[in-house]
Amino acid sequence: MTRTPETPLPSPKERRRLREAQSLSQADVAAAVGVTRATVRSWENGSTTPRGSKRDAYARLLTGAEEVTAHQENPAPVLVGAATGPVQASPDHAETTPEPPSETPPASELGPEPKPALGPEPQSELSPGPEAELEPLSAPLTPDQAFDALYAFCAPALVRQTYLLTGRRELARESVERAFQLAWHRWPEVAMDRDPAGWVRATAHEFALSPWHRLRPRHRNPEPPPTAPADRALLDVLLQLPPVYRRTLLLYDGVGLDLPETAAETEASTPAAANRLLHAREAVAKRLPELAEPKALHRRLAEVASAERLRAAKPTTVRWGGEQRARQWTRAAIAFTIVLIGATTLTLRTAPDHYEPPLAPGASVRGVPPRVAPGPLSAQELALRAKLKAETVSGPERLVPEPG
Structure with missing residues (x-):
């Protein structure tokens, strides 16, 4: 039985150029x-590649504006954010060329039903998972629906990334x-951001690497390590790596960001991120x-993250918890x-409204x-007083000085 050859597609960058050349938005194409x-x-x-009838319609x-000739598609990576090539030490070579992704490890190595480990999970049109399924954008989404779609798309992979950063x-x-x-x-700020998933990822990584967690009683004892040696x-x-080194390695070799994006997310210069x-x-x-x-490092990071089977909470639970936390802080x-x-x-x-000098203690x-x-004057004292009053103004004569 022969397989019908698939319709050729341009490279990912050429797809975006062709769409913009026709003045189409991603919502229009969707x-x-x-x-x-x-x-x-x-x-x-x-990150993913269309298949079947959707591939033909997309091609x-x-x-519609120009034929696909020179740019042919590259094989789609198994993980969103494929492994990238080696970093050049010189700052002039900040952009690196991605290498083709490695093959998916067999199911016996990763456990039953392995999932993508680090980037947002690729979607399949045949059997999309309930967590990764997004609402169609034919009608405007409410803020709740948009948040739930972002959470379902990013949260499962983001939990696995954060586990590699913290080991908890x-x-x-x-x-x-x-x-x-x-x-x-x-949400108004995040919804208008150019990369909402990157905004949430940076916030989660910053919170996970906060040094204040070591003061919490529940985080003083280490958690059980993975079972596989x-x-x-x-x-x-x-x-054992410093947190900034660990985060840079995860973003570049795990998630698949290029060097300038990794440097921007870690708030460092491109040469510093390369170093x-x-x-x-x-x-x-x-x-x-x-x-x-x-x-090999990218593949092993994916395997370690996928082996833990970490599951994120439901988006409604997260929204409700956030609203409850906001209410509690407001009431406090x-x-x-x-x-x-x-x-006051x-x-x-x-x-007191005026100054009152303190009373000195008695001694x-x-x-x-x-x-x-x-007491009352005696008769003699009364006679003397009367005599003094009766004398002249200059007093008694015996008191007046006389010339010699």
Whole structure:
């Protein structure tokens, strides 16, 4: 039985150029082909590849303005964000050429039903999963529907990424939930962002790598490591790297971002990000020589993340939790403000309004005769007083000085 050759497609970059040449948006292409806008976006960045009738319709739509000739498609990577090539040490070579992805490891190595490990999960038109299925964009989405679509598309892979950063399963789930709760709290800002998935990813990674977690009682004791010795060895090497090196290695060799995007997300210059990546690769290759090649490292990162079977919470639960947290913080702020106003009012009512000098404490003095109150004059004292009053102004004569 022969297989019908598939319709040739241009390369991912050429697909976007052909779409823009016809003044079509991703939503227009999605409506014409019968898929979601996220699926069209994944076709244009090379994450997934259309198949069957949708492939033929997509090819006809792209070739409506010009024929597909020189640019043929590359094989679609198994993971969103395929392994990239080696990083050049010179800052002039910040852009690197992606290498073709490695083959998917057999199911016996990854466990039953392996899933993509690091990037957003690719969608299949034949059997899309309930978590990765997005609402069609034929009608405008409500904020709740748009948030749920973003969460279903990014959260499962983001939990696995965060687990590789921290080595803690509960912290990975908590970090992703906190990131999406903050995204829902700032949804107008996130919805207008050029890369909402990158905004949430950066927030989750920042929360997961916060040094304040070490003060929490539940995070003082390590969690059980992976059961496979190889997975345990790789995770141990990753956790021994500095957090910024670990994050750079995960974004570049795991998620598949290019070097400028990795530098921007880690808030570093491109040469600094390249230096961190080279040192991280050297540290991993020193402990695990079989992972010296970036393709092998990418594949092993995917295997370790997929083996844990981490599941994210439902989007409705995350939204409800975020709203409850916002209400609690609002009530706490109102209560604190009321207490502060009451304390200020009480202080103003009880505080003195003028200065009162303090009274000096009494002290006993010795050697001073007691003070005697004046009594009535005797007859002799009365006669003397009358005599003095009767004399002239200059006083008695005996008191007047006489010339000698």
